[in-house]
Amino acid sequence: MQPDLTEKILELIRRTSTDLPSDVEERLKAAVEKEAPGTAARGALETVMKNIELSRAQSTPICQDTGTPIFYVYHPEGWSTRKLKEQIRNAMVQATKKSYMRPNAVDAVYDKNSGNNLGGDDFPSIHFEEVEGEALTIELMLKGGGCENVGAQYSLPDSRLGAGRDLAGVRKVVLDAVQRAQGQGCAPGILGVAIGGDRGSSYYKSKEVLFDKLGVRNADPQLAALEERLTSESNTMGIGPMGFGGQTTVIDTKITGMHRLPASFFVSVSYMCWAYRRRKMVVKGEEVVYD
Numbered sequence: 396m397q398p399d400l401t402e403k404i405l406e407l408i409r410r411t412s413t414d415l416p417s418d419v420e421e422r423l424k425a426a427v428e429k430e431a432p433g434t435a436a437r438g439a440l441e442t443v444m445k446n447i448e449l450s451r452a453q454s455t456p457i458c459q460d461t462g463t464p465i466f467y468v469y470h471p472e473g474w475s476t477r478k479l480k481e482q483i484r485n486a487m488v489q490a491t492k493k494s495y496m497r498p499n500a501v502d503a504v505y506d507k508n509s510g511n512n513l514g515g516d517d518f519p520s521i522h523f524e525e526v527e528g529e530a531l532t533i534e535l536m537l538k539g540g541g542c543e544n545v546g547a548q549y550s551l552p553d554s555r556l557g558a559g560r561d562l563a564g565v566r567k568v569v570l571d572a573v574q575r576a577q578g579q580g581c582a583p584g585i586l587g588v589a590i591g592g593d594r595g596s597s598y599y600k601s602k603e604v605l606f607d608k609l610g611v612r613n614a615d616p617q618l619a620a621l622e623e624r625l626t627s628e629s630n631t632m633g634i635g636p637m638g639f640g641g642q643t644t645v646i647d648t649k650i651t652g653m654h655r656l657p658a659s660f661f662v663s664v665s666y667m668c669w670a671y672r673r674r675k676m677v678v679k680g681e682e683v684v685y686d
């Protein structure tokens with residue numbers, strides 16, 4: 396019989412909202428050292444580091460905006476996705492009561508907050524995929540609103556930027572997105588880039604790619620090189636932490652390639668703020684492991 400995972404999912408939400416993953420923390424720590432003492436950029440990063448420490452110690456949200464909850468569930472054959480969805484939604488209600496999550500689901504037509512982080516069938520956002528094997532994996536990302544607002548999608552060719560339908564064009568539009576964000580998505584950030592797809596699938600993929608660990612490069616050497624290049628070029632723009640100027644605007648870039656229609660060439664950029672909250676839990680029999 397399928398177990399009730401509500402409590403385990405609640406713990407996943409708590410960890411995601413209050414305990415920043417170590418790979419992100421390490422990058423932010425390194426970024427502090429790159430800024431000169433006494434500068435606004437260094438001050439902003441030091442405050443971020445303090446915030447991370449306090450949130451972890453007190454089990455309180457890392458940021459007042461606890462973000463859009465995005466779940467990806469990879470389940471073995473035979474699991475009921477209807478039950479899993481119900482458990483995720485129940486866990487979200489409990490997480491809101493315990494203040495791991497701020498009530499964040501606002502009806503866009505009637506401007507009314509549901510108060511419990513449930514909204515219609517779409518909030519939280521839950522994606523299911525059946526996988527081989529016995530393990531069930533649930534991944535959660537909490538995507539901040541400020542950084543979501545500075546995401547961008549381009550349809551190539553883009554004559555304004557002189558960007559054609561090739562990787563050189565992709566480079567131009569991604570750097571344009573960073574330039575336009577001007578640190579407003581709470582830099583330093585992480586870029587998730589999808590090349591191809593349609594408008595919807597492209598944006599989804601640009602977020603999915605953000606679930607990977609920092610520093611993991613695309614297996615395609617061309618895309619891996621572009622990831623490195625975009626990170627280092629973004630960091631020469633002088634935008635810096637929170638837009639205060641400085642050395643670190645972007646701490647990593649992740650790119651994924653997709654198929655497209657001959658008529659279209661979309662590039663989608665999902666910008667993730669420094670509060671890069673993403674965690675996962677793996678369930679195998681009685682055992683639950685969090686990462």
Ligand code: SF4
Nearest residue numbers: 458539541542581668
């Ligand atoms: S963009 Fe990120 S760090 Fe900035 S307010 Fe939103 S969740 Fe917080």
